[in-house]
Amino acid sequence: MAVITPIVMPKWGLAMKEGTLNTWLVEEGAPIRVGQAIMEVETDKITGVVEAGDAGLLRRKVAAPGQTLPVKALLGVMAGADVSDADVDAFVAGYVVPIAAETEDGGAASSYQFVAVDGIRVRYARRGGGARRVLLLHGFGGDLDNWLFNIDALAEGDTVVALDLPGHGQSDRALPGRTLGDLARFVTRFLDAVEIPSVHAVGHSLGGAIAAQLALDHPDRVDSVALIASAGLGEEINSVYTEGFVAAQSRRELKPLVEQLFAKPDLVTRQLLDDVLKYKRLDGVSELLSELGGGLFPHGRQREQPGRRLGESGKRVLVLWGAEDRIIPVKHASQAPPSATVKIIEGAGHMVQLEKAGEVNTLLGKHIAG
């Protein structure tokens, strides 16, 4: 029987309800290969490229550029040349947008959750149900939405847990300490609280340095390590960014800084900046970030570099970097242990997991599977 594959509005992150199709990147009648960029979708948070999950022929563009549609709405149809136009028409006419997963499973598995860890209230998300456990650690000033384009893709095969580090996102504005050792220890206490014995630790930027420290200090809790645009592999870090980010109080000050995180600055939407500003304006955030940054990377120099000692841990290590990273130099990738798999991703900046989500997800998936 001929196969018809729907192309639907993706769901990026837990809060996404709808998206706007900006442009199609392929023409009707064109063959599509797996991983090919097929369209650009804009959400209130960020603009991203949708990559094909299946190969096939694009038979029909159902949605027009500029249309805003709910998650899982039908955007296009792929089918082989042997499928008749009438069958494609019938498929389009008969397509029903599935009810969002949250309502199907009562919402418990897909919404944000909170847990108290050493007196600090921590927000986290837990997705998927696979046997392998993956922990996502975001960077300085970030939050678990930095994994917007990764969490659901990784959760297809594995159990994925992402948290807001203490003092970040919607976790309490408190720090368990100012060293990587303190933060790594806090992560083990968090894993205790959510009853996870060990994880494939995936860290971005500062989160990478914490993941490396976790593997060194608590090897029994770590199955493998993936470092993305990671701190802790070398000394330099862009202090104009880190110090400017802490000091910025207005959208005007913040915008040029946040744009430095991306190879394509036009990915930074008004909503993305608003969300960062809303976090930064909370009482105590500036002081907390200043204290944390001052402890970990004073004056543009990273004090601790656990990533360089990761060879001692005996763990499998994956190192990913955006070739155009303007925050932590891509040359630090060469400081990874010789056994590490290193991949430099072209056309991406510091937020490589957002900018080249498909590529990063594929590499992470392979690494975690071993």
Added chain:
Amino acid sequence: MARKISIKEAIHEALDQEMARDPRVILMGEDIVGGAGSPGERDAWGGVLGVTKGLYAKYGERLLDTPLSESAYIGAAIGAACCGMRPVAELMFIDFMGVCFDQIFNQAAKFKYMFGGKAETPVVIRAMVGAGFRAAAQHSQMLTPIFTHIPGLKVVCPSTPYDCKGLLIQSIRDNDPVIFCEHKALYGLEGEVPEASYTIPLGEANVVREGRSCSIVTYGMMVHRAAEAAATLAREGVDCEVVDLRSLSPLDLDTVIESVEKTGRLVCVDEANPRCSIAADISAQVAQHAFGALRAQIEMVTAPHTPVPFSPVLEDLYLPGAKQIAEAVHRTMSGAKG
């Protein structure tokens, strides 16, 4: 995401959190506790619309029910501010400001200047503004321009619960006198507001909607009507940018000019009467500083130069609506250089 609360609850929460954080914060106003002389529980009223209800139980004598003498207690609040307190005075309706003008214009606004920068007057005067509440001509005015006219005063007029909480906390922490204008028709409006304390700087406008064809600059309740007009216009292919000024003094003219430089067109919307209004001020400043960016005439949409009518039919006509805003956008879109 964050929980949703109303503007009224956002004001209450801002007052509560600042009173908890800083013992110098006190509240003064008519009926903000039980209403002087009213029988029963002291916390019975909590202000004319119940904004401060529940705070007396927590903070006791730091809430003062005042006599019906605005000139006396606004003066007392300003005096207390000069002596190290951080009073928040509730004036109920901005229409009653008239009897306190000496205290506000000639005293609070002048102390820092006349004492060589050595005196500070960290007072907030909260007052309800605006029409649409069937409260007639003496309880419905939008008097914001009267206060922006005076150097030394800061003037704030928020449009959302998120902005309301952050701007009120910032106003309380600010060391200058702030006139905090709350639109009475927006008290029930709900929106996402973080539970924790946060501040929004005074003098920073918010781009509510981005667009390329025409800038609509406004504040207060008119932000919602402008957004409604922009949504209608978008369906007709006119892509409007909506700028919410949030603070009227200091004024974020940079954001306004940036927007006009992008769109080339400007519609100023103001619930105040037209002469010497915020709309007139923005129009004049853009014409002076960004004339070269304008591709067509500036349009203004304001209330007419009349008192607010008591007749509900006339009051609804008095207030600028989405339809008039959309018409003004159409006029400038088809105007001058096309």
